[in-house]
Amino acid sequence: MEGQPTANTGASVLNRLGLDHLIEVLRARGYCVVGPTVEDSAIVLVELESGVQLPSGWGVTTGAGTYRLRRRDDTAVFGHSAGPQSWKRFLHPPRQQQWSLDRDGAFTGPGHNERPYAFVGVRGCDLAAISALRRVLCPDPDSDSATARRFRRLFIVAAHCTEPGEVCFCASMGTGPAAGPGYDLALTERIDDDGHRFVVEVGTESGADVLAGIAHRAAATAEVDDARHAVSTAAGRMGRAMPEVDLRTLLRDARGADVWEDVASRCLTCGNCTMVCPTCFCTTSEDVTDLTGEHAERWLHWSSCFEPDFSYVHGGNVRTSGESRYRQWMSHKLGTWFDQFGSSGCVGCGRCIDWCPVGIDITAEAARLIEIMPAYRPKDDREEP
Structure with missing residues (x-):
């Protein structure tokens, strides 16, 4: 030594x-x-x-x-x-082979x-x-x-x-x-x-x-x-801060807020935020064959709740609008993740802010929800009755 x-x-x-x-x-x-x-x-x-x-x-x-x-x-x-x-x-991994099968x-x-x-x-x-x-x-x-x-x-x-x-x-x-x-x-x-x-x-x-x-x-x-x-x-x-409120309850109560339409008017639903996020885990599977039909493979690859077909069930898609898809992503990440896994799905790395082509900021959007939900504002900021 x-x-x-x-x-x-x-x-x-x-x-x-x-x-x-x-x-x-x-x-x-x-x-x-x-x-x-x-x-x-x-x-x-x-x-x-x-x-x-x-x-x-x-x-x-x-x-x-x-x-x-x-x-x-x-x-x-x-x-x-x-x-x-x-x-x-x-x-x-973004793409994983599950199995292959020959004729x-x-x-x-x-x-x-x-x-x-x-x-x-x-x-x-x-x-x-x-x-x-x-x-x-x-x-x-x-x-x-x-x-x-x-x-x-x-x-x-x-x-x-x-x-x-x-x-x-x-x-x-x-x-x-x-x-x-x-x-x-x-x-x-x-x-x-x-x-x-x-x-x-x-x-x-x-x-x-x-x-x-x-x-x-x-x-x-x-x-x-x-x-x-x-x-x-x-x-x-830190360059940003998430508001210190009960985000689970806030997102539930703000489900019908007008703010989601405004976010959707800017969001490209490109899925960049989910691809760079260190915790997003959604996947889909794909079966492929070669041109001869002699060999088939199944692959698992990353998917995103921003994809139009992600919420497809028999009869159509559940979330057809960009507004509903962004709300789903943010509500799951900061809210219902607690119910599923006992913690927030956001760790504060800021990647989704960096790599959003139009610069949507998840901390700013959470703050905007508080602005339109008076019950969640700090007492000093609430309007007098």
């Missing part, structure tokens, strides 16, 4: 090379290591072969319908907010030899999203399904957020900026006159075992306090 322990804080410190070594160790243990890198003018998630691929010195500027890379004045690798992709695409009866099921994933740089909002997906997709976590195996074998290196973006609102959703339970290791990146380092917290025995194979030192009390202060102050620098 490099250096000498300076305090028994329970935390450790890795330098920048130590982060690269962490990726090497995880790969050596058979993990497919996934983390952020720069591609196509965005920070995206890819399989990492080394720490060189991390987005050193890159940040992002975000807004409603806006996402731009920008150069930082330091070499931070986690100095950016959520990009267009979430970790969902690895745990719940002679040869049947092939889904493959079972997937490498386990190790995610590096998971923010608090995305860690909460992974937890939500686990509840939704793995009602029996011990089953032998491909999805359950992915979750069971997952190794998570979280990154506590110190620089939220302009559309982030995880603090108001209770999911960040500090990563909650569920990580194996958690990093807080710090760069100052003392160098580039990561304060490391261990969340599981697996995390402790991996850390033991990497050069590190014990963190000083001052380093731990500095890391915690950086994360706690980030909560006050």
